[in-house]
Amino acid sequence: MTEPHDLVDKVVTELPEWLPAQRWFGGKDRPVTSVRPLRTSVLSARPLLVHLVVEVAQADRREPYQLLATDQVDHYDATADPELAGLLLDLIAENTAVDGLVFEHEPDVELQTGLRGRPITSEQSNTSLVFGSQYILKLFRKLTAGENPDLVLHRALHRVGCEHIAQPLGSITGALGDDAATVGMLQQFLPDAVDGWAMATTSVRDLMAEGDLHADEVGGDFAGEAQRLGQAVATVHADLERALGTEHADAGDIDRTVRAMVARLDSVVESVPELRPYVPALREAFEQARDTPGAVAIQHIHGDLHLGQVLRTVHGWLLIDFEGEPGAPIAERTALRSPLRDVAGMLRSFDYAAHQLLVGRPEDHQLTTRALEWSRRNRAAFTEGYAEAAASSVGDPRGRGYLLRAFELDKAVYEVAYEYANRPEWLTVPLSSIARITGEGAR
Numbered sequence: 369m370t371e372p373h374d375l376v377d378k379v380v381t382e383l384p385e386w387l388p389a390q391r392w393f394g395g396k397d398r399p400v401t402s403v404r405p406l407r408t409s410v411l412s413a414r415p416l417l418v419h420l421v422v423e424v425a426q427a428d429r430r431e432p433y434q435l436l437a438t439d440q441v442d443h444y445d446a447t448a449d450p451e452l453a454g455l456l457l458d459l460i461a462e463n464t465a466v467d468g469l470v471f472e473h474e475p476d477v478e479l480q481t482g483l484r485g486r487p488i489t490s491e492q493s494n495t496s497l498v499f500g501s502q503y504i505l506k507l508f509r510k511l512t513a514g515e516n517p518d519l520v521l522h523r524a525l526h527r528v529g530c531e532h533i534a535q536p537l538g539s540i541t542g543a544l545g546d547d548a549a550t551v552g553m554l555q556q557f558l559p560d561a562v563d564g565w566a567m568a569t570t571s572v573r574d575l576m577a578e579g580d581l582h583a584d585e586v587g588g589d590f591a592g593e594a595q596r597l598g599q600a601v602a603t604v605h606a607d608l609e610r611a612l613g614t615e616h617a618d619a620g621d622i623d624r625t626v627r628a629m630v631a632r633l634d635s636v637v638e639s640v641p642e643l644r645p646y647v648p649a650l651r652e653a654f655e656q657a658r659d660t661p662g663a664v665a666i667q668h669i670h671g672d673l674h675l676g677q678v679l680r681t682v683h684g685w686l687l688i689d690f691e692g693e694p695g696a697p698i699a700e701r702t703a704l705r706s707p708l709r710d711v712a713g714m715l716r717s718f719d720y721a722a723h724q725l726l727v728g729r730p731e732d733h734q735l736t737t738r739a740l741e742w743s744r745r746n747r748a749a750f751t752e753g754y755a756e757a758a759a760s761s762v763g764d765p766r767g768r769g770y771l772l773r774a775f776e777l778d779k780a781v782y783e784v785a786y787e788y789a790n791r792p793e794w795l796t797v798p799l800s801s802i803a804r805i806t807g808e809g810a811r
């Protein structure tokens with residue numbers, strides 16, 4: 369029988385090699401130099417299940433990650449064991465604390481127990497376990513002190529009866545140093561949901577296969593969905609405003625926003641020289657954000673909205689994953705910001721969906737024209753839907769040209785960094801958008 373401390377030793381020894389191979393590991397750009405256990409909680413002695421918080425060191429970077437370890441499966445990764453995953457759900461249902469970890473269900477929620485948990489394969493920055501067709505438990509991999517914004521915003525939206533989210537059902541809280549830290553969030557699972565990225569790219573594929581027809585003439589036209597999605601996003605913004613309030617940005621806030629966009633550009637261009645030709649036009653666009661007429665409202669927002677973060681169910685669109693950009697510091701992710709950032713994120717995503725099928729193909733004028741046409745049509749439909757439902761102080765995004773353009777370009781700069789570190793073959797997608805938007809040249 370393996371003792372907990374022997375298991376921890378074995379896991380920690382394997383981690384420098386194992387971590388970079390995991391999709392959720394956010395530090396693939398440099399080698400792991402060392403791993404140090406920070407906290408160990410034994411959740412079950414037999415079968416052995418140990419919760420671990422480790423500090424991963426890479427050059428001058430040190431970040432805490434959580435792991436669930438067992439001696440029952442290969443590489444000790446307990447998220448691959450359906451019975452052990454089920455134990456986590458049972459602990460949440462019991463409202464209990466085990467060896468420093470607090471498992472809680474939300475008030476007035478009664479959970480079914482005894483279900484097995486399976487990891488989903490479409491996981492991105494974290495690991496999610498699905499239980500039957502009812503629940504999904506997200507285990508946050510990189511930990512931050514305090515309540516995770518995903519949990520905070522889901523709770524706030526649920527409180528005001530928001531119809532465009534999956535209901536939050538429970539949480540797991542651990543510790544980072546002296547602070548509490550959310551390590552898991554349980555939610556209602558929508559088994560029949562399809563994500564917006566899959567739907568949008570199917571529509572683009574249909575259009576490209578037709579060759580001679582326009583976007584409004586093919587069966588897979590997405591504009592109706594894009595418009596309803598715009599309405600859903602505006603409604604979520606209004607619900608967030610209702611739940612948590614809104615403020616007006618002052619000149620200092622706008623100055624900080626512009627400086628942050630310029631600072632991000634300066635830092636990304638250092639590692640991605642392909643961005644260099646666009647720097648002057650990008651800087652100019654960021655500076656122009658200062659000239660936005662009227663007051664700029666700021667509030668809690670989604671923070672990393674794109675087509676992969678929205679699910680179409682039989683009842684309409686849902687937004688998921690309110691964690692913000694996985695690479696951004698927590699202070700930035702929890703700050704009050706303009707909801708136009710989310711609008712910009714979604715507009716970028718329509719452009720992505722339209723152009724990703726062209727990646728790696730020889731230049732084809734007809735297909736490029738179709739891609740642009742699809743992108744314009746769906747961006748316009750989304751914005752129209754947003755304006756129709758925008759009860760919040762943001763109003764119609766179309767009257768906010770400079771700011772929206774600056775946010776879109778800032779997001780594209782973020783995407784350049786994201787693709788460079790994660791999917792280098794996709795780098796051309798945000799780069800060609802930047803070229804188009806700044807008018808420095810067309811794809």
Ligand SMILES: Nc1ncnc2c1ncn2[C@@H]1O[C@H](COP(=O)(O)OP(=O)(O)O)[C@@H](O)[C@H]1O
Nearest residue numbers: 490491492493494495534556557558561688689
């Ligand atoms: N409530 C849900 N119902 C159905 N599927 C979901 C639900 N929440 C998340 N998913 C699926 O899990 C994937 C990852 O979820 P997400 O919250 O975006 O995790 P991550 O933070 O790891 O990116 C989503 O792309 C979606 O396919």
Ligand SMILES: O=P(O)(O)O[C@H]1O[C@H](CO)[C@@H](O[C@H]2O[C@H](CO)[C@@H](O)[C@H](O)[C@H]2O)[C@H](O)[C@H]1O
Nearest residue numbers: 492493672674675676693694716717720783786
């Ligand atoms: O879903 P995450 O929170 O992990 O977001 C990160 O990964 C996304 C990719 O999966 C990335 O989104 C970019 O690619 C999407 C298509 O795969 C596209 O819909 C988005 O518009 C584009 O930004 C996201 O930026 C990143 O934070």
